[in-house]
Amino acid sequence: MRLCLLALAAMFTSYMAAPAVWAQTVVATASSPGGVLTVDVQLDGMGKLAYDIKRKGKEIIAPSHLGFNLANAPKMDDGFTVKDKRVSEHDDTWEQPWGERRYVRNHYRELRVDVEQTHRSNRRLAIVFRIYDDGIGFRYEFPDQPQLRDVAITDELTEFVVARPATAWWIPAGELSGLEQIVEKAPLAEIGTANTPLTLRLDDGTHIALHEAALVDYATMWVRKVAGQKLRAQLAPSTTGAAVVRHGAFTTPWRTLRIADDAPGLYMSDLELNLNEPNKLGDVSWVHPSKFVGVWWEMHLNKGTWNAGPKHAANTANVKRYIDFAAANGFRGVLVEGWNRGWESDWGHGGADFSFTQPYPDFDLPALAAYAKRKGVRLIGHHETGGNVAAYEKQMDAAYKLYAKLGVDSVKSGYVHEAGTMQFPGPDGKVHYGNYDSQEGVRHFVKAVTAAARYRIAVDTHEPVKDTGLRRTYPNWLAREGARGVEYNAWGEPPNAADHEAKLVFTRMLSGPMDYTPGVLSLVGAGGKTFNSTQAKQLADYVVIYSPLAMAADLPENYAKYPAAFKFIRDVPTDWADTRVLNGAVGEYATIARKDRRSDAWYVGAVTDGTARTVAVPLAFLDPGRQYVAEIYRDGEQADYRNEHRFDLVTETRTVTAKDLLDVRLAPGGGLAVRIVPKQ
């Protein structure tokens, strides 16, 4: 019996007639600089807040609720009145220390709406929208106010009501396997509770990527499908109380929607980077985008073990071999996994089993670090935590200090565990178990990266919390995993499918760099399992799947077998002056051109799904009137990921100019890689 709710509403709004209670009134509105996107903020008769979004006059997000339930105070969900509203315009351009493009333009109109719950001792809240032509971000700002100094949020009631029938590319949230799931395509009405980025294609072709920016000291936002196409924020649960607990003034992360005519348009947006805070680390010349090899793939092939024993891969002699190979081929880094004590343990489930400072006896860390340095190579450190944050945080400083002393300036961290069972230091001193997506998990990942920064160490986080653009604020956060990597081709059930990259580009890759570990030219996993990829696609991945820290994952002996293909892996850089997505469709294909940050060379990568197709590569991005040599690595005529012709690779060179257009056929499961250098 809810009539009383109306009566109740009537008591603290001035509406006495039930119908009026539900009527929506627009209280504020603003458009993007180019007028492409418009946001309306609305109030209903119960003083509940909502917003909607129109693109070119057409509604794409229908009126969607805004508000919170709190654990320690009445809800901030109704009885709102508008105290102030302001629209301002902002336009600047900033430089990235490294990235997909050097200069980023930040041009938006900001709509700020200050609201008050007059019937709740005048508690205040602000909702701030930043409206770009290619997307919208909005967040809540809690002022420091005596009547609500501590805020314990149980539910963020933010809704996203998609106004037109849509197709979704998504993965479920809160699954044991975390973010390492196959991206599924489904009608939006059929999704469950999803991780973000959540990529949508509306029936009119409009593309939307729903995500968040600047996830700091707050719970990760999942989006729950309520019913039909109504989505609602669901904060990752804490196991110690309310999902989010804050004191004094704070802001939530930005809730973001990239909105474009097509999939390439989604990728070209810098929305989340723009919504993050500028670099807080100052000089980051000690952060080195680069390529690396390492003691890794052989364990996935069951040729070596992480554990000590007869097959222990991280032994001094073997690591020397990798260092020599790296030095000979211009790779800056050599990753070594399984170097430290603890791998035989119960993975920290009982307590602190991994040591992050004690090597196995057959691994001479100082000697190898020195040997590498003499050869102009750096070891890449490895911290596998097994998800035991409590144990890791106790050793973190000592571990970074050790590496810093040895000249190890980047660390790959790992959090292998089943989601929901990460171990945190409890308020009561006891370890407690929770979700890596929780506010505590979010805090830890930032803590680990900022602690590393104090030792001038860059971090590549595996099994991470999702990327929300924090690399802008902490540029030593070079890369993350956060999706199924190439290792799934070694032992995955099922392995990555032929359309995996074409999905990743327009879903996971919208959030930030991924350490995808490509370049396995041997195209074979454990027990003879073959890749759903041609050799050309392994090369294309270096351009298509962006990572400033890029691994050449295959075994040195395998690279020796394919010198022609290996040349591209040696040549391709990992830091870019500019990026252009030339074409693409979610889960089908993608063609991306990137300009080297340190030369005038351009690189093009294209991937396709299981279907062969010819992609057009217009070279208009080249300097007009200048001649270039294009080194083309393409699928052979018979190339096909389904048979032995997956190895068919054609390499050829052509002289090209900005006027040229390359028409290249991609094989089923195939790809294309091109290096374009100015003609001498």
Place this chain on the structure above:
Amino acid sequence: MRLCLLALAAMFTSYMAAPAVWAQTVVATASSPGGVLTVDVQLDGMGKLAYDIKRKGKEIIAPSHLGFNLANAPKMDDGFTVKDKRVSEHDDTWEQPWGERRYVRNHYRELRVDVEQTHRSNRRLAIVFRIYDDGIGFRYEFPDQPQLRDVAITDELTEFVVARPATAWWIPAGELSGLEQIVEKAPLAEIGTANTPLTLRLDDGTHIALHEAALVDYATMWVRKVAGQKLRAQLAPSTTGAAVVRHGAFTTPWRTLRIADDAPGLYMSDLELNLNEPNKLGDVSWVHPSKFVGVWWEMHLNKGTWNAGPKHAANTANVKRYIDFAAANGFRGVLVEGWNRGWESDWGHGGADFSFTQPYPDFDLPALAAYAKRKGVRLIGHHETGGNVAAYEKQMDAAYKLYAKLGVDSVKSGYVHEAGTMQFPGPDGKVHYGNYDSQEGVRHFVKAVTAAARYRIAVDTHEPVKDTGLRRTYPNWLAREGARGVEYNAWGEPPNAADHEAKLVFTRMLSGPMDYTPGVLSLVGAGGKTFNSTQAKQLADYVVIYSPLAMAADLPENYAKYPAAFKFIRDVPTDWADTRVLNGAVGEYATIARKDRRSDAWYVGAVTDGTARTVAVPLAFLDPGRQYVAEIYRDGEQADYRNEHRFDLVTETRTVTAKDLLDVRLAPGGGLAVRIVPKQ
């Protein structure tokens, strides 16, 4: 990178080869007494538990995961080994003090599987299945064990993977409006996070109702659609820590699946009642199934107010009028809402605003209680809490004591609030806000009912936690609301549709009695809004929508206008010796016959959706060879819920025997009510 999980698995299972790690092995199996249903329990190579369900040899629940994540200890989700398994058979019949049938048969086979996590200090857990021919219940049993004396459950990982394409009738969980939502029909793949009972129809016609039984001191189970047709338990969140916190030995509620060939088969099952504990109250002769009238509908029509003031409905003179009307027409109870101080308040949002002992000055409680008693009528008390459990629990005993002293032996309680904002007494002494579905909410509702029992008071809970069969254990829990009632026809946006009852019967009504407040013969709400119902359906509701406490909701003056129809409301009982669902389809129609508990009379009710249809009512349930008089209340030839002919009611009597079959046409939005009494 999750290979390590396999390695990890390998460490504490004896499986070394990855493929074997995922292979399922059946470790226990059992079938229902009649062999209709079979359950297999399985273990995979990581020692993860699963179960599946076959009906007549056909899989209907595919292998579905079992387990928990804990906040205070490693997960109970893997590394299980079977220590013991037992199958036993049980068959008895027990008597209900009141209900839809007097005698209930409880015939099942029990499969108990005791498992141990050898690698986790031998922690033990038991999974117990009770397998009936018409359904299955299973629960987890935690023994008291020193290595896990306190259990803090963050996630119950129980899955329900529906093996065949299914249609669902559902309402979303965790919505502000709680259980008062329109039941939606959708492909199972399109639901979100659902409340239970969740009713499913598989493509082969098999019907399943997913629910739970004996929800005590545990969080309510919602079911989250993970993806496709995979559902997973989601425990209603606590705002103070883990969803469930228990000490020592305990059992979870039963996870239940009623499984039948058709919708009537679902309704005929007593699964949840059988899985609840027997009556703990002993003699409950003080619990009186009965009908009542009251000061209620006039407020929904805005003719009176709950609040004090010129239109205050609960004034002495007006209540006397209802008492006289009840006495004159054989109604035992007179409900009075808005009798107590506090209705002008902010509904307890700040704190304790309602008084449960202080009447408004214009309401003479003692005098009216005495006046009623003299007339052989009882006042029905009313406790509206506004969801402020903290304030209510402080006054609860005094409030019951007052009523007991005055001879008020039943109370309607109300918890009007937006879900997620119920106020609980916090561990820190402060009030904290949470969900009525949480473990704390669940505890409160049981606490309120058992406290009432100590004063020999029966309870009718509105805005309740969902019913899970606890009326068996606490027979003073006479009824609940927990769905959209008839008041939505007064002011609902939208009002209840013509198919509302046909949906309720096979969804909400599978959980227990509902105080639906039918019998509004005037068929008109506030501001002239008309009902999507014929007058005949208002009568049918008394038989179709079971409640031992049934209101005649309309105004006395309206009953005076329709003496013929009113006769049925006066005659129909609310306690039954037997119940037969003669036919029906979810959301379309339902015909139910019930035998009076106190005479040889039978009553038949039928409802249809917006479609006119002829229902066949075979009278085979009557004593053979005996003559009866059937008093038939049916829709007139022109009756239609969409126009003024909604009032067209035909009453006729016929002599019938068990050999007869009534063929009766139901109008669009119509119904049928029949009283069948032995011929003198």
